[in-house]
Amino acid sequence: MNSRLSASRLRSYIKDVELPVRTNVWPEPEASLILRFGAGIGSVLEHHAELHRTMLQARSHISAIERADKSVVSGTTILADRLTGSKGRFTRHWHAPQGGLWGSTIYVNTLLPRSRLLLPVAAGIAGCEAVRESGAQDAVIRWINDVLIGGSKVGGFLAESLTGARSREEYCLIGFGINVNNEQFPEEIQATATSLGRHLGRPVDLETFTYCFLAKLSWNIGLLHYYEEALLPDLTPNGSGHPLIRRWRELSDSPGKRVLFGFDVMASPQYRATVSSITEDGGLQLVLEDGSEITEYSGEIRYL
Amino acid sequence: MSSDIDFDEILGKYRMDPYAYVDICAPHTGVVNFKLDKGTAVDGVGGEWNHIPGTPLFQITRERNRRVVNAPITGIVSKIEVERDGQFVEAGEKLITIRYPLKKKEIIENILKEVLYLFVAPEKAKYFFSLDIQSRIEKKGSRAVTIRQGDEIFTMSLMKRDTPVYYTGQEGVIHSIYFKPGVSIAQGEPLVGICDEDTLPMIQKVITRVKAEWDSLYSGM
Structure with a gap:
């Protein structure tokens, strides 16, 4: 460089x-x-x-x-x-x-x-x-x-x-x-x-x-x-949400994808699911194969 | 750790009341509306990944935000502050108590938690042993691994940010491990129970004694 x-x-x-x-x-x-x-x-x-x-x-x-x-x-x-x-x-x-x-x-x-x-x-x-x-x-x-x-x-x-x-x-x-x-x-x-x-x-x-x-x-x-x-002044989120999360949603292709999830997904994959969105604090919202939902804050995904 | 454990007193306590009680408090200020009555059986979180919420206990409304609080554990609603229904409550106010019967393993763990030094999770996150500690555990078993003040014991992982966690507490061996790698642990929950090597035999005595007393303990229920 x-x-x-x-x-x-x-x-x-x-x-x-x-x-x-x-x-x-x-x-x-x-x-x-x-x-x-x-x-x-x-x-x-x-x-x-x-x-x-x-x-x-x-x-x-x-x-x-x-x-x-x-x-x-x-x-x-x-x-x-x-x-x-x-x-x-x-x-x-x-x-x-x-x-x-x-x-x-x-x-x-x-x-x-x-x-x-x-x-x-x-x-x-x-x-x-x-x-x-x-x-x-x-x-x-x-x-x-x-x-x-x-x-x-x-x-x-x-x-x-x-x-x-x-x-x-x-x-x-x-x-x-x-x-x-x-x-x-x-x-x-x-x-x-x-x-x-x-x-x-x-x-x-x-x-x-x-x-x-x-x-x-x-x-x-x-x-x-x-x-x-x-x-901070009113301590309640405004309606439009966090601008960083809005931007993430614009840039990510994860929502809607079928994925394999795991804490260390390469060494120990845990389960398959479909990504629905991310939460306002960055958590990954997943729908499992039985239709139930789970939010993960740590781990990684690979697309199927 | 005291070497003078009154087993009769401890076991007597569990004979008289072999239940655990979990208080459910208001997570924040708001107006509370209960969704069940005293005596109702409730289910805790379920599913292979603990992803199915427990029975709804109450709804709390602040501004226009509604939040439903679910049962964290399976049991019976033993107490409910019915007079607070529809009222404004403060954060942390106790609203419901769930009672559930203890299993033998839980009784042993509860007793051990009174005699071990518990190192707790500093934040809600996923934890795994540091590479050095993990390799020592794999080679020799956890009860042969000594932890000292300042040792890097865990890596805490949250949103792909890893933070080394250093051990603070009495020197000793890792007697009990309370977490699984890849499973979220709430802040304040114990990660490991530590005891010094000299007291390991006494810990074993506690376990043996509880196991031996088990049948008689529950024959009185």
Whole structure:
């Protein structure tokens, strides 16, 4: 990736590209406010040619800052051109060679638990929006936050929380991996993975894509704060519901799909069902084969 | 943990009243309308995935939002605050009590819960042992695995956000495991029961004693 990547260029991108996109739908004052709420994302950018895992680097960064009795900048984002030890959930391997967007954002949590619950949803929406805006209009989200093109996975997101050893701050690490220009995949995932470049039939400018994704992440995390502030005065949800959930419903193809559900669906699938929707707090509503309904807040699905 | 357990007193308590009582409280403020009477038999949540709601107990209405509260467990409505029907109630106000007969396993677990150190779920979520603890359990069995203050014992998973959970409490071995991986656990519910190695024989004595007393305990019912 080009080493010119910088926080100030991201700010310019948000002002010149992201804000006009959002004002197509939102009034300008609200759109500006939402982007100000999310302005911390990418305000510190750390870029490496190679790392083992960006999540580990993020943890080391937090430890080092805390040992120095300083505060971690919320939104600090660590990027690497390639990863040598990347992993997905559980013990799954994640292939992260040159050409993809690999990174972690350190978010110092100031959200209420109900909003914090939706951080992984915000990451998935940001990924899907960035992939769509880069040309893959048919990109969709599979609950909770996998991004797919034509049924193949193009992006995945992990979130981990930890408490600072000294500060006792609650940190949420948002890990992201998006196959942008990398086109070679290990044999075991060749049938289920793709990249944006492969789908478009041309390479994508990775620097621009990085700014685009971080701008979307900034917006969607800003939405969590915006809605929380709007909600708090009367503590009752308004009729239109959470804007992040509305957006998820626009981008996801999960509703209506027959799925296999499991906490670790690859290793231990639990049951088959049909997705009906997601709840206002992100839970997956499923209809089982006997017609009864169940809402899941943790686990994953695969389409049948 | 005290080594002086009065088995006769504990077992006597279960002989006199071999039931458990579950209080159902108002989840929030609102106007309550009961849907059944005292003495009604109710069913708890059912289905293979605990996805079928229990018998509706009451409806509580706040603003224009109606919420039906269902029985969490199978039993008999032993008490109901009928005078509150149609009234505005506060969050947490006790409205119904469900009584259900205890099984032998539950009695043993209840007694053990009094003598073990219980490490509870910090949030409603799904839990699984950390990789290190899991591999030690698979190799040696849980009762040979010692947990110390500060050990990463669980990963808590909620909405694809994983949080390491560190053990706080007395050092000891994992005697009882109260959760299944992949099943949601409510906040405050016990995940594991811990005891120090020296008291393991006494714990075994509790179990043996309850099992031995079982027939006589229930012959009096």
